Structure formats: C-alpha cells, structure tokens
Amino acid sequence: MKNNLLSKNQILHIKKLMQKKYRYQYQEFIIEGLHLIEEALKHPKIIKYIVTSDVNFKHKSVPVLITSYENICKLSTTKSPQPYIGICNFIQNNHLYEKDFILLLDNINDPGNLGTIIRTAHAFGVKDIILKGVDIYNPKIVRSTQGAIFNINIVNNVNLIETVTKLKNDGFKIIGSLLKDSIDYNKVEIKDKKLVLILGNESHGINQDLINLLDYKVYIPIKFESLNVAIACGILLSKYLK
Template sequence: MLSKSQINLLKSLQHKKFRTEHGFFLVEGRKSIYEFADSAYQVDTVYQTYTSDPKLLNLSRKINFQQISLNDLEKISSLKTPQDAIALVKIPDWPALKTETLRKSFTLVLDGVQDPGNLGTIIRTADWFGIRNIICSEDTVDVYNPKVVQATMGSLSRIKVHYTNLEALLRSTGLPVYGALLNGNNIYTTNFGDEGLIVMGNEGNGIRPVIEKLVSRAITIPRAGGAESLNVAIAAAIFCSEVTRNTLK
C-alpha cells in the first residue's frame, strides 16, 4: 500500500523538473526492469503486485520490493495500459566524456531532437548497431521522459546518453564530425573510416548554423522520390547502418 504522498512523488517523475529535483526516473515493465537491474544503472525500488521477484533478486540484492495494488500501479504509470511492474531508477551521473572514450567508434550527436518517440527509437537503433554513446545538445528532449524510456524498449540500459554544450564538444574532440545535411557527399560512397561523430539535427529545422559550421564533412542520403525529408530516427538508422556495415559482414 502506497501513501498518497508516495503516489504523488512517483507520479511527479513524469515531469523533468521533479526528476531533476529527486534524481530518479521510472522504468515500466518487467522485461525492461531486468535489463536495467543488469546494467550500470541503479534500480532502487520495484513496485509490483507481487512481493518479490527471484530473477531480480538474482541480478541485484540491493533492490527494494514493494507490493502495491493494481489500482496504485495504474496511478503511477504513464502508460494507457500499465505493465506489471514499475521501477524507481537512479538518474546516473556518467563520468565526463573524454575523446579517448569515443575513439575507434561512432557516436551519434543530436542537435535539438524534440520528439520523445524519435529519441527513444534512436537509442534502440543505436543499441542494435553497437553504438555505445549518444551526445545531446542541452535542449534535446530529456532521455528520462517516460515516453523516451518506453520507446527504447530497454536499450537505454546499455547506452550512455550525455547532455552537453555541443559547440564546446565539437571544437575540442579532434574526431571527424559528419553532419546529416542536404547537398553533402553521397552517404553510399563515403568512406567513414573507423571513428567519428555523426550529427543529426532537429525535426523541423535540422542542424543549427553554429553547429553546422563545426561539421567537417556534410553527408546526404540521396533521394529518388518525392518526400521532402526523412524522419530523424530513420535518417539516424541509415547512418548507423552505413558506418557499421563493413564491420557487420
């Protein structure tokens, strides 16, 4: 049984302001919770209609379990059809990014992506292709937004998402900076080498001019039909596929 103030606190985590204030976010669904418990994230408490969960206990002895009513579970959930369990997970404070960490790999850099479904899908796709880090501008949608967490389908547990001043970052890394832009080099004939940052822009406005200036190579997905643009998660997926295809043979 949860008190009214506990329910209010948990519900408040649907808003970024309260996630920042309390330092926690929610993960819904047993399958995703298993993946977070088996990751670098710290699962604090699992709220569920059962008393404990042998599989989770096996993954971590530090997790608290609280049995709650289905009614309370529905009150905390951000989903139309709530799943079987909800976990309170600590917002991590990843060590500051060093260029060394990003060497010999590809990293997605998101400049102002706004749609939670797009960010979630980008994280899930990056995880499929073995990308380990995603760097977001400070105005990119918050990765601990419940819609983002849900759309990652558990992949958020394996990907480190950093928020930073992109201008400062791009000026300092020394890595090749590829940008998804119109009128750039054909992506299919570009040799991406074995490392680099791939900048994707905002849904409506693309990459900001100040960031575009720091792109060392503009890259374009050639168009054969009539659509004016590609969805940003789709474009990001095609970049992930192209930069890794030679290693996936």
C-alpha cells in the same frame, strides 16, 4: 528481501516523478514493465525500488513494495500497464568516450524518434551518444529505448560547439546529415577511423554553428522531401559502422 506495502507518501513521490522538474530535483525517473526492470537490474545502483501488485514478485537485493493494481494504473503513463514499476536513480554517464565512433544529436524533438534512435544505435554497437535539448528520462523516451538507455554512455546537455571543437582537436572527423549543400552519402568515401555523426532537429536540421564545424556534409537520396530522422540514423549507421 521481505516485501513491504507502498505508502501514501511514496505514491505522492512517484506521481511527482511524472513531471520533469521533479525528476531533476530528485535525480530519479520511472520505468515500467518487467522487460525494462530486468534490463535495469543488470546494472547496479540504478533501481532504488520496485512497485508491483504481484504479491509473489521478489528480488534478493532491490526492495519490492506491494500496492493495488488500481494504484499501478494511477502511477503508470500507459493505458493498460504491466503491474511492475521501477524507481531509478539517474544514470551516471561520463565524458570519456569508449569508442572511436560517436553519435551526436542536436535537439531531436520527438520522444519516440529519440527513443528509437537510442535503441537503433545500441543495435549497431554504438557506445557513446552526445545530445542536447531533450529530457532523456521522459517516460516515452525511456519506454521507446526498450532498455538500450542503460547500455549506452549518453552525455546529456553539454555545450555542443565546445564538445565538437574538442573532439576535432582530438582527431575526430565530423559528419553531418544535411538536405542542402551536401553530397550523396553513397559517393563519399570516408576512411578516417575516428568519426562523429551528427543528426539534427526534425524541423530545423543541424544548428548552423555545428554545420560550420563539419568535415563531411552528406544526404540520403530519396524520391520525396525527407526521411524520418530515426530511419536516417539507421541507414547512416549501417554505412559508417562497417
């Protein structure tokens, strides 16, 4: 496919995608760096086009638009960007869960935490994540996932109470990580095959309405106040995905 030059209108459009409201208006988001682009290219119809200052870069099925490295820097959210930017369609996920283990995230605030959790979940083989209260297309989140965002069914911004209630009716048992009124996770034997693990907000924990739906309340014993939620996620996944 022949490379073309990036136009001024396209530059303005990409700059708009740095803002959440325009990402959702156009249903598009930005990825940066060759690794993320290669991961996205494994999935058809995600990348609309690639922008680069590398005149030798070509792709047989995705349009490649050439621009200056100066423009790449203006369109990037990092200080010293690689000369590759991808403009992607929103990922079309579904509400039919692939496996009998689901990770549910209740208002995780920090983009770095969320990106690391998605990446960690993918490493452990999690196929389905339900979350609310965050823009998964935030550039820092996308970058932190290292491409895992393309490999997990992420169901975003649903009613968590209704969703968990339905999952309980479908036979799932619900585990929540709590600091209070909970049991050492090492001392809780869970033999149920269909599980949902809930992790809560960094400051406020799990919403009380979700706590009321828990079948198991667990904590990780440590010698200080609390663990980073992404680290806690890795510890609990290693326990419950055995």
